[in-house]
Amino acid sequence: xxxxxxxxxxxxxxxxxxxxxxxxxxxxxxxxxxxxxxxxxxxxxxxxxxxxxxxxxxxxxxxxxxxxxxxxxxxxxxxxxxxxxxxxxxxxxxxxxxxxxxxxxxxxxxxxxxxxxxxxxxxxxxxxxxxxxxxxxxxxxxxxxxxxxxxxxxxxxxxxxxxxxxxxxxxxxxxxxxxxxxxxxxxxxxxxxxxxxxxxxxxxxxxxxxxxxxxxxxxxxxxxxxxxxxxxxxxxxxxxxxxxxxxxxxxxxxxxxxxxxxxxxxxxxxxxxxxxxxxxxxxxxxxxxxxxxxxxxxxxxxxxxxxxxxxxxxxxxxxxxxxxxxxxxxxxxxxx
Amino acid sequence: xxxxxxxxxxxxxxxxxxxxxxxxxxxxxxxxxxxxxxxxxxxxxxxxxxxxxxxxxxxxxxxxxxxxxxxxxxxxxxxxxxxxxxxxxxxxxxxxxxxxxxxxxxxxxxxxxxxxxxxxxxxxxxxxxxxxxxxxxxxxxxxxxxxxxxxxxxxxxxxxxxxxxxxxxxxxxxxxxxxxxxxxxxxxxxxxxxxxxxxxxxxxxxxxxxxxxxxxxxxxxxxxxxxxxxxxxxxxxxxxxxxxxxxxxxxxxxxxxxxxxxxxxxxxxxxxxxxxxxxxxxxxxxxxxxxxxxxxxxxxxxxxxxxxxxxxxxxxxxxxxxxxxxxxxxxxxxxx
Numbered sequence: 001x002x003x004x005x006x007x008x009x010x011x012x013x014x015x016x017x018x019x020x021x022x023x024x025x026x027x028x029x030x031x032x033x034x035x036x037x038x039x040x041x042x043x044x045x046x047x048x049x050x051x052x053x054x055x056x057x058x059x060x061x062x063x064x065x066x067x068x069x070x071x072x073x074x075x076x077x078x079x080x081x082x083x084x085x086x087x088x089x090x091x092x093x094x095x096x097x098x099x100x101x102x103x104x105x106x107x108x109x110x111x112x113x114x115x116x117x118x119x120x121x122x123x124x125x126x127x128x129x130x131x132x133x134x135x136x137x138x139x140x141x142x143x144x145x146x147x148x149x150x151x152x153x154x155x156x157x158x159x160x161x162x163x164x165x166x167x168x169x170x171x172x173x174x175x176x177x178x179x180x181x182x183x184x185x186x187x188x189x190x191x192x193x194x195x196x197x198x199x200x201x202x203x204x205x206x207x208x209x210x211x212x213x214x215x216x217x218x219x220x221x222x223x224x225x226x227x228x229x230x231x232x233x234x235x236x237x238x239x240x241x242x243x244x245x246x247x248x249x250x251x252x253x254x255x256x257x258x259x260x261x262x263x264x265x266x267x268x269x270x271x272x273x274x275x276x277x278x279x280x281x282x283x284x285x286x287x288x289x290x291x292x293x294x295x296x297x298x299x300x301x302x303x304x305x306x307x308x309x310x311x312x313x314x315x316x317x318x319x320x321x322x323x324x325x326x327x328x329x330x331x332x333x334x335x336x
Numbered sequence: 337x338x339x340x341x342x343x344x345x346x347x348x349x350x351x352x353x354x355x356x357x358x359x360x361x362x363x364x365x366x367x368x369x370x371x372x373x374x375x376x377x378x379x380x381x382x383x384x385x386x387x388x389x390x391x392x393x394x395x396x397x398x399x400x401x402x403x404x405x406x407x408x409x410x411x412x413x414x415x416x417x418x419x420x421x422x423x424x425x426x427x428x429x430x431x432x433x434x435x436x437x438x439x440x441x442x443x444x445x446x447x448x449x450x451x452x453x454x455x456x457x458x459x460x461x462x463x464x465x466x467x468x469x470x471x472x473x474x475x476x477x478x479x480x481x482x483x484x485x486x487x488x489x490x491x492x493x494x495x496x497x498x499x500x501x502x503x504x505x506x507x508x509x510x511x512x513x514x515x516x517x518x519x520x521x522x523x524x525x526x527x528x529x530x531x532x533x534x535x536x537x538x539x540x541x542x543x544x545x546x547x548x549x550x551x552x553x554x555x556x557x558x559x560x561x562x563x564x565x566x567x568x569x570x571x572x573x574x575x576x577x578x579x580x581x582x583x584x585x586x587x588x589x590x591x592x593x594x595x596x597x598x599x600x601x602x603x604x605x606x607x608x609x610x611x612x613x614x615x616x617x618x619x620x621x622x623x624x625x626x627x628x629x630x631x632x633x634x635x636x637x638x639x640x641x642x643x644x645x646x647x648x649x650x651x652x653x654x655x656x657x658x659x660x661x662x663x664x665x666x667x668x669x670x671x672x
Contacts, residue, residue: 073651142618164579164581165584174576203572208616209619211562212576214558214618218619219590223551226543227630227637230540234641237551238588238589238641240551241589245500250582278557282545283550283621284622285619301571302570320413321665324664324665326505331660333653334653
């Protein structure tokens with residue numbers, strides 16, 4: 001009986017925490033976007049388009065003109081796409097004083113240079129000016145949040161919130177917690193990113209490069225090897241991507257692309273048929289061993305994503321999407 | 337003087353060869369599509385949509401029903417996209433007798449299983465039935481054409497013509513010659529593929545996996561490593577690609593994506609700033625050494641592709657394309 005009572009209490013407490021968390025998300029009306037590069041400006045433009053107030057911190061006044069032209073470029077596309085009815089560029093304030101930029105903000109998106117000690121210094125200062133309940137999300141694409149917060153007094157509210165460039169268009173945000181992060185901050189950040197139209201993915205583990213950058217980086221390094229060895233030119237690499245895997249990948253990730261391409265057998269056929277090819281030198285990257293466990297994870301993952309659809313139906317959906325994507329590329333080509 | 341006369345003669349001869357070559361391209365009205373899988377069927381659908389006659393060879397009568405349903409699925413999308421006014425499914429004939437399927441064809445697209453000795457046997461038979469001027473293009477995605485033609489008597493007309501799935505939608509065809517290939521066959525194949533709406537890329541060297549598959553395979557192996565190590569699920573991998581790098585890559589290859597993202601400095605800034613990151617464990621693939629030569633190849637390649645455009649203009653073009661691509665994906669999503 002006592003155990004049951006405890007459980008009830010715990011459940012209630014969690015419920016209250018969740019409600020508070022949602023409440024605090026609804027209360028996010030002012031965001032600080034820290035950093036004067038394309039990522040900082042891109043985040044600012046995105047938050048502004050969603051109707052939020054944005055306080056921008058730039059390192060130096062010399063950056064202001066370039067920053068404004070980045071915002072202007074982004075804004076033109078955002079207006080065409082449709083901005084929130086409360087959105088306005090008037091809601092943006094630019095500061096070169098860190099303390100002022102952080103006053104009365106509800107969420108911090110940090111996009112300063114990718115230099116570990118610069119980030120560490122910054123995180124040791126930033127928490128002096130901020131209410132401890134305010135989440136600090138780092139746009140870092142390669143550093144670990146555990147390392148970034150080394151000198152920070154409020155490690156529990158720091159996370160990675162890694163966007164893809166341009167942040168005002170591409171929906172992905174990779175959310176990564178450190179061992180110090182309060183789990184509630186992760187939930188709150190996810191709710192906030194969703195509320196502003198993003199697609200957050202919470203990583204299971206803290207790994208260098210996260211998911212999307214690792215995948216992109218593997219491709220990029222193979223590309224550099226090919227150029228270094230005169231196997232391809234940069235132009236051939238770009239042509240190959242644009243006319244080959246990329247238009248399909250914009251609709252169907254690589255797992256489902258292989259799953260649907262292999263007909264009835266799907267990913268199982270793919271792995272059984274092309275498994276031996278994982279040992280071939282089709283890239284400089286060695287493949288992992290295709291264990292039964294890995295095979296099952298891939299096969300079950302694709303089965304779940306298929307939601308019972310027949311492969312021909314999925315192939316049809318894919319084809320419609322690819323046709324539309326190719327025509328979007330063609331119609332928006334500046335040299336058309 | 338004698339040298340000049342020789343040069344004139346040589347030039348004239350080349351001109352005649354080119355004209356003959358173009359003539360023979362114009363004469364390609366019947367193509368054999370060999371192989372009953374999605375690639376063979378996809379090529380057949382593509383050639384049919386361009387108004388060509390297609391003779392399809394399947395290994396067994398049991399494959400006919402599946403083959404026809406692949407063609408049907410492709411045809412629906414092709415009709416929506418717009419087929420040639422002379423195009424008709426009536427121009428397709430299905431054979432299970434190889435000799436009959438090769439009678440009076442002007443070009444052969446081979447898409448049989450990716451098993452080296454099966455391909456070798458096939459190439460030793462196929463040239464018995466074909467006029468020696470007919471090009472044989474292999475859809476192989478991973479085998480070397482030098483190996484495939486080992487037992488073939490007419491090695492000079494065999495090339496790789498590697499499509500991307502689905503071949504009736506994605507424009508890429510990677511063309512690779514072996515050491516035995518007649519250079520004119522490469523030119524003819526390129527002209528033919530262009531004439532039927534493809535984007536052929538001729539590889540400088542014969543390497544396993546060619547360009548696009550190598551890039552895709554590097555990404556794929558990194559993905560398998562991540563799943564094997566519980567760093568990501570198949571679903572997270574697909575979500576990350578679809579919402580991150582892929583929509584941009586459908587318009588801008590990875591080289592130009594980095595070039596434009598780095599502002600005024602472009603690829604030079606990218607390599608100088610992120611060069612050290614190539615040593616970081618952002619993927620399991622080790623990067624090549626960033627030599628001055630590699631740096632110059634990358635920087636000059638991107639500069640050439642930019643054609644003098646300012647990065648902000650290119651960023652604007654990219655944004656318009658990404659916005660259109662994302663909306664194409666959204667509007668064509670079966671669950672919208």
